[in-house]
Amino acid sequence: MSDQGRDRVDxxxxxxxxxxxxxxxDRLTAMAEAGDASGPAVEAGWDRFKRFLHIHHTAEDTHLWPVLRAKAADPAVLDRMQTEHDRLDELLDIVGAAVSAGSAARLADGAARLAEELGAHCEHEEELALPLVQDLLTKAEWDAFGNEQRRRLGVSGAAAFFPWLLDGAEEATRRKVLGVVPPPVRLLYRAVWRPRYLRAPRWQAPASAH
Incomplete structure (x- = not known):
């Protein structure tokens, strides 16, 4: 589909x-390898990570892949995306069980496996699926995918999501993300959401990264 006559999705x-x-x-793996596998930070970080990944992948399954299928996108690519989602669900269960058990060895192994699989999935998505998105989806269809994630997050979820999203992000990424959200969101992020996030238990970067 030509870009002429429609807005290219961002x-x-x-x-x-x-x-x-x-x-x-990466943070969870480093924490577990250092023997930290239990406590408020590990549990809160896991709940947050699991929730945001579930929302993201569910919105893809309901508002992205079906729309691309209807536009005759390469079915092999879309089948691969859904198969990888299923595999990631299995690894999430393994890591969740390790968090519940408080086992550093099991958590380090499970988190490393999940990091490898999720990293590969994200690469595949960026290399294979996002070009289809940009070639075939209208801005309205892409916005519907984003709106579904926002609906699932809700206001309280957004308050946790944005500071989580930008935690440790490069300044260029931070500016770009904040540049495409409404001004009230930017104000809340800076004045309320980020300070509150920094005070709460969360996964920390390894000491060697500071």
Missing amino acids: VTFMYAVHDAFQRDL
């Missing part, structure tokens, strides 16, 4: 979300 958020997922799993 996939800024997709890349930012992928980076945030990988950052979180």
Whole structure:
């Protein structure tokens, strides 16, 4: 489909979300390898990560892949995306069980496996699926995918999502993401959401990264 006559979709958020997922799993793996497998930070971080990944993948399954299928996108690519989602669900269960058990060894192994699989999935999505998105989807269809994620997040979820998304992000990414959200969201992020997020238990970057 030609770009002429329609707005090309902006996939800024997709890349930012992928980076945030990988950052979180790198932190979790490092924490577990250092023997930290229980406590408020581990549990709160896991609940947050699991919720945001579930919302993201569910919105893809309901508002992205079916729309691309209806536009005759390569079915092999879309089948691969859904198969990888199923595999990631299995690994999420493994990591969740390790968090519940408080086992550092099991958590380090499970988090490393999940990080590898999710990293590969994000690469496949960026290399194979996002070009289809930009070639075939209208801006309205892409916005519907984003709106579904916002609906599932709700206001309280957004208050946790944006500071989580931008935790440790490069300044260029932060500016770009905040540049495409409404001004009230930027104000809330800076004045309320980010300070509250920084005070709450969360996964921390390894000490060697500081």
